[in-house]
Amino acid sequence: MAEIGTRKGQGNRSPLPVTVCYGAETYLLQRWVAALIERNVDEEHRELAVTKYDLAETPLDVVLDDAETLPFFVPRKVIVASRATFFTAAKESGKIEHRLDRLQEYAKAPAEHTIIVFTVEAEKLDERKKLVKTFKELGAVQAFAALSAEELNRWAVRQAEELGFSFGPGAAELLVLYTGGQLQPMASEMDKLSLFAGRGGTVTKATVDELVARSTEQNVFLLIEEIVQRRIEKAFAILYELLKQREEPIKIAVLMARQFRLIWQVKDLERQGYSQQQIAGHLGSHPFPIKLASEQGRKYDNERLQRIMTLLAELDFNIKSGRIEKVLGLEMFILHIAA
Structure with a gap:
C-alpha cells in the first residue's frame, strides 16, 4: 500500500488533493483516513479543519463548494465524503443529484488548501466510467481488499508487536478463527489481550480461548x-x-x-x-x-x-x-x- 495520503515527488512528498478509497475491508480504510487526517491537520485545528459529508444525503456541489472555500483560521482543511457510490456500478437512488462533470474538472485542478477523500464500501469501482478513469490516471485511488487468511495472521502478529506482546504457537490463528477474520473485532480483542499479557508478555491459545468473545x-x-x-x-x-x-x-x-x-x-x-x-x-x-x-x-x-x-x-x-x-x-x- 502507498504511504498514507501522500504523492511521491522528486525528493519530497505532498498530500494528494483528492482521493477515492474503496474496498471490503472498511477497518483498514477508516484507519487510512484517520492517519491522513493526523498527518495533515494539527490536533488543535481538527474541529475547524475536518468536515464530513454523507453523499447519500448531500449533493456533490456542497462538497466542492466547501473545498473551494478558503479555510478559516487553519492552513489546510480535510473533507471526507462517504458513500460515494457514483464511482461504482451501483444504481443511484435518484434522491440526490450529483454533478459528476464538475468533480471531473475539479480533480484536474483541485484547490491547494483542501484535501478531499471520497470513500465507498464496494469491492470494485466501475472502470468504464470517465470519472474513475480520471482518478486512476491521477493516481488518486486507494483499494482496501479483504485480507486472506495468511495476511490476517501476519496482520495480527504485527499488531501484537505494536502493542508490546507476542503470540504463542497457534494463538494468532485461533484469534483469526474466533473473530471470523474481521479486523474490527480482531483489533478490539487484541487491545484486551494486550492488557492481559502486559508489556513483553505472550498470549497463548488457552488465553485466546478464555478471553476472546465469540458470536x-x-x-x-x-x-x-x-x-x-x-x-x-x-x-x-x-x-x-x-x-x-x-x-x-x-x-x-x-x-x-x-x-x-x-x-x-x-x-x-x-x-x-x-x-x-x-x-x-x-x-x-x-x-x-x-x-x-x-x-x-x-x-x-x-x-x-x-x-x-x-x-x-x-x-x-x-x-x-x-x-x-x-x-x-x-x-x-x-x-x-x-x-
Missing part, C-alpha cells in the same frame, strides 16, 4: 469444525454452551445449514476451476470463511453434503412441526453426521 455464528462455525474433525465431545460442549446462553435450537440449526450450504457451494465452484478469491467475490463473502469452508469440504463428497443438507431440512421441519424435541433433534443430527 453465535462463530460458535456454530466452530461446532461444525468439531463435527467435521469428528471431535464429538468438543462439538457437544459447544452445543451445550450455546444452549446455556439461551440460543434457540432452531437458530442453531439454521446457522448449521448455512455453513454446510457454503461448504457445498465452495466445493462446487472449486470443481469448476474458480480460485478462493474468485469464489469470495462470486458469493459476496470474506475470503477467510471461504478458505475454511474449502478445507472442511475436503472431508465430504458432494453426495454426502447433499444428504447432510437434506437431514437439516428434515430437522427444521420436524422441530417446527413438533415431531421431535428441539435439543434431542440437534443431538441426533450431530451424532448422525459424525458417524
Whole structure:
C-alpha cells in the first residue's frame, strides 16, 4: 500500500488533493483516513479543519463548494465524503443529484488548501466510467481488499508487536478463527489481550480461548469444525454452551445449514476451476470463511453434503412441526453426521 495520503515527488512528498478509497475491508480504510487526517491537520485545528459529508444525503456541489472555500483560521482543511457510490456500478437512488462533470474538472485542478477523500464500501469501482478513469490516471485511488487468511495472521502478529506482546504457537490463528477474520473485532480483542499479557508478555491459545468473545455464528462455525474433525465431545460442549446462553435450537440449526450450504457451494465452484478469491467475490463473502469452508469440504463428497443438507431440512421441519424435541433433534443430527 502507498504511504498514507501522500504523492511521491522528486525528493519530497505532498498530500494528494483528492482521493477515492474503496474496498471490503472498511477497518483498514477508516484507519487510512484517520492517519491522513493526523498527518495533515494539527490536533488543535481538527474541529475547524475536518468536515464530513454523507453523499447519500448531500449533493456533490456542497462538497466542492466547501473545498473551494478558503479555510478559516487553519492552513489546510480535510473533507471526507462517504458513500460515494457514483464511482461504482451501483444504481443511484435518484434522491440526490450529483454533478459528476464538475468533480471531473475539479480533480484536474483541485484547490491547494483542501484535501478531499471520497470513500465507498464496494469491492470494485466501475472502470468504464470517465470519472474513475480520471482518478486512476491521477493516481488518486486507494483499494482496501479483504485480507486472506495468511495476511490476517501476519496482520495480527504485527499488531501484537505494536502493542508490546507476542503470540504463542497457534494463538494468532485461533484469534483469526474466533473473530471470523474481521479486523474490527480482531483489533478490539487484541487491545484486551494486550492488557492481559502486559508489556513483553505472550498470549497463548488457552488465553485466546478464555478471553476472546465469540458470536453465535462463530460458535456454530466452530461446532461444525468439531463435527467435521469428528471431535464429538468438543462439538457437544459447544452445543451445550450455546444452549446455556439461551440460543434457540432452531437458530442453531439454521446457522448449521448455512455453513454446510457454503461448504457445498465452495466445493462446487472449486470443481469448476474458480480460485478462493474468485469464489469470495462470486458469493459476496470474506475470503477467510471461504478458505475454511474449502478445507472442511475436503472431508465430504458432494453426495454426502447433499444428504447432510437434506437431514437439516428434515430437522427444521420436524422441530417446527413438533415431531421431535428441539435439543434431542440437534443431538441426533450431530451424532448422525459424525458417524
